[in-house]
Amino acid sequence: AVSKIDITYHHLLLNNIFTIRIWYLQRDTLDAFLDLITRLAAVADQYLRECLQMLVNNFTPPLVQRNELPRWAVSRKKDIFFHLCESLKTISDTVPLAPRILRDIIDRSMPKLFDNKAKMVSFVECMLGLDTDRMGDLIGATLLAKVVDLLTELDVNITWEDIIQGEHNKGIFEMELEDLNEDEDGLGQAGTKVLFGGNACAEKLDSLMVVVCEHLKSCAERGYLDKEFDILKAIFRASVLRVHRSKFCQFIMFYACSLDPKICGLEFAFFLTEIFLNKEEDPISRMSAVSYVGSYLSRARFISADTVLAILKKIVDWCDEYCVLQNRGTTANPNHQIFYGACQAVMYVLCFRLRSIMDYPNLKAQLFQLSFGFILNHRLEPLKVCLPSIVNEFLRQAKDAGLFAASMYSAAEDAIESDLSRAFGGINRLDTFFPFDPYLLKESDRIYPSKFRVLVHGQDDIQQ
Structure with missing residues (x-):
């Protein structure tokens, strides 16, 4: 027939x-x-x-x-x-x-930037369903790379002006400090935690972040997270690390690390640190890596104090060596911006983690052995270049902890006082890029609270 x-x-x-549309x-x-x-x-x-x-x-x-x-x-x-x-x-x-x-x-x-949200979410949700078993081995890396590319494209089409109207000239850290000054009981997150909605790209990204995080959670439950994380790490290195001031897509790495802190969490921290320390890496990657590791150690509640200190020691030792080479005039290709970025990352981490480190006598002893005084008083004057809000908060906590000799504080405070009179603060003020600043998307925000650390005056706290 x-x-x-x-x-x-x-x-x-x-x-x-x-x-045929099989849905019917x-x-x-x-x-x-x-x-x-x-x-x-x-x-x-x-x-x-x-x-x-x-x-x-x-x-x-x-x-x-x-x-x-x-x-x-x-x-x-x-x-x-x-x-x-x-x-x-x-x-x-x-x-x-x-x-x-x-x-x-x-x-x-693949969905395009201006496709509607329902189409994007459905396509990605079904596509990630293929990332299992043998099929995942065959095309899993391609699927994840395409999803991350889509997340990144949406991310870069969202501006901070859209998110925090009237506050776009400030960093999240500065607004956290303002909240603390207004609400000393440590619960004053309302000013900073203005969740973002109303922008089409943000709403699409928000829903897709939920889909991707649910996929990662499923991988963890089925014992596949280690493979998925290795793929994600390579994608992050190739497609996200160097993206200028991405705001949200990098949080898939944060979430994956939180699902397995002892392996993925530690691996990501040392992965970023090695990129920063590697002299063969390009300056942009090194600057971005030290910003990432500083933000990650500050915000990831699941990273222990001893791990934080171990990585801080690596960064501080590098800064110390850089200062010594500057004194000798033997630095082949000096790049002060990387040095300043490292100093800012160290101070940023200690704004969040100093108290938890001080709770352990052995860690406290190791911390006090680091050469903060030599580095911060060096003629390169990192305290004048790093963001005044970070420097001031760091010095306040360091003074309370007795981290330096008393004579250093007056000299440091004089340097900051002179620079605060400048319109933007600091000499050649460093970028205010802290990749894991508080998460401001509405729907996917529920994923992160128990894993995320915020700045409080007093005891350690988590995002409310």
């Missing part, structure tokens, strides 16, 4: 098959149809690409309204995604060429 079908009708029939099919019909698709895909040199494209097209359900899924689609979404992923895995097991073609199809089908 099939041989009797006219060639034109045959092509029309195939076209109808490859454009009843369960029995759906099973039979997907079985047909997996069989067609296995026909040699015929319909593999068309079958894969049809399945990928169904990553997004019919959008009845502009930015929302119909209720019936929401109720079927999990089941549909499961069947799509199972069909793609079956085809990949049957046809060795399928994963390579699927990577290309997903690449071409």
Whole structure:
């Protein structure tokens, strides 16, 4: 009977098959149809690409309204995604060429910046469902890289002016200090914690961050987090580290680390530190890495005080060596900006972690052996270049702890006092980039509170 079908009708029939929206099919019909698709895909040199494209097209359900899924689609979404992923895995097991073609199809089908939120979320949610077992080994790195690229593109299209209106000339740290001055009981986070909404890119990013974090949590529960983290770390190194002042996408690393603090959490901290210490790395990567590690150690509640001190020692020792080489005039390629960035990172960390380090006598003894006085009083004058808000808070806490000789504080305070009269504070004021500043997206904000540290005067606290 099939041989009797006219060639034109045959092509029309195939076209109808490859454009079907499986979301409208009843369960029995759906099973039979997907079985047909997996069989067609296995026909040699015929319909593999068309079958894969049809399945990928169904990553997004019919959008009845502009930015929302119909209720019936929401109720079927999990089941549909499961069947799509199972069909793609079956085809990949049957046809060795399928994963390579699927990577290309997903690449071409990825949501674009101005696509609506519902389409983006559905596509990414279904796509990440493929990142399991053997399928994940074949295309997992590509899938995650595409997702991170999308997160980054959305992120860079959000400005701080959109987020904190009227406060965009200040850093989050400065606003935290203002909150503390206004509310000394340590609960005054309302001024800083103005959650961000109303911007289309931010709302899309917010929802996607939930999807990605839920995927990472699922990986941890299934014992796959170590593999996923290795892939994420490489993607972060290639695609996120050097992005100028990204605001939110880097928090997927923070969340992944929080799921396994003893392995992923430590690995990320030392990974960033090694990038900073590596003289073969470019200056931008080194500056960004030291900003990241400073912010990470400050904010990650799951990183222990002894780990914080171990990394601080590496950074302080590097600063000490840099000062010595400057005194000798033997620095081959001096880069003071990296030095200033390292000093600022050290002071920033101690603003958050000094008290917790001081709670342990052995760590306190090690801390007091570090050469803070030599570095901060060096002729390069880091106290004049680093952000005054950080320097002042650091000096206040250091003075209370007796970290330096008394004579140093008056000299340091004189230096800061003179620079505070400048319009922007400091000589060649350093960038106010602290990658893990408080998280300001509404929906995904619920993921981070128990893992995140904020600045308080008195006892250590977590984000409320």
